[in-house]
Amino acid sequence: MNFKGNAKRLDDIDLPLIGRQIGVGEDEIHALLDVESAGAGFDKQGRPKMLFEPHVFWRELGPGARRDKAAEAGLAYPKWRRNYPADSYPRLIEAMKIDEEAALRSASWGLAQIMGFNARTVGYATAKDMVLAFMEDEEAHLRAMVLFILKNGLADHLRMHNWKAFARGYNGVGFAKNGYDWKLAQAFARWQKIKDTPIPAGHVSETPVSVTRPAPHVNAAPAKRPAQSDKPSPPPSPAKPGSGAVAALLGGALVLIGAKIDAITAWASEWAHWVESWF
Secondary structure, three states, X not given: OOOOOOOEOOOOOHHHHHHHOOOOOXXXXXXXHHHHHOOOOEOXXXXXXEEEOHHHHHHHHOOOHHHHHHHHOOOOOOOOOOOOOOOOHHHHHHHHHHOHHHHHHOEEEOOOOEEHHHOOOOXXXXXXXXXXXXXXXXXXXXXXXXXXXXXXXXXXXXXXXXXXXXXXXXXXXXXXXXXXXXXXXXXXXXXXXXXXXXXXXXXXXXXXXXXXXXXXXXXXXXXXXXXXXXXXXXXXXXXOOOOOHHHHHHHHHHHHHXXXXXXXXXXXHHHHHHHHHHO
């Protein structure tokens, strides 16, 4: 493996469309990608961004001659150390000579830095299958991230901007040491100030409507001004004075109520269909 494929970057529309699948806007997705990979899934050589973790390789190999060999070469050790080289690929390639799949499982990959040992969780039979897909298109990175969030019960935390709870589930119990939650909140606040990518009308029915809500948590970023499409419909124009004024007002109210009920029903049906298609 030379880890080079098509290395296709995300299209602008990918973030809002895929973000809608977990009920968030593109700002939440941007924030997570900024913290994990500075918003880019490939390095300067066109390979998926990757960080090899020797302490994970130690665990993946288990006791025996292979682990002894890896430890002797400095490729595996029992506890995490902050000694990452500028380029992890040479170390990964050496580890693959001992056990290819275990080495690939011991690295984090792509835009969202998904660990190889989570390959099955995000829809791949093996870590190698995941890496091969990640070599082709950042959209695969993003879809893997969404699956990881869903299957680990983190979507509500992200929707509510509960950065601490989300960071604990996504980054691990040691998230506070790196200020992971704080970094997420800051990145989200930055993206709130940037105009969102508009979603073409033809795409709206393909994914659930965003249900992002203002966060009640003290660590939440400021609530975002609702997008144009989320603004409530204007009320009916006041009826002209006369004997039909009351009837006109009541009729307008009933039309608004009916429209709201239709919208809610459509959204529920669309959401149920999407859940069934994923699971």
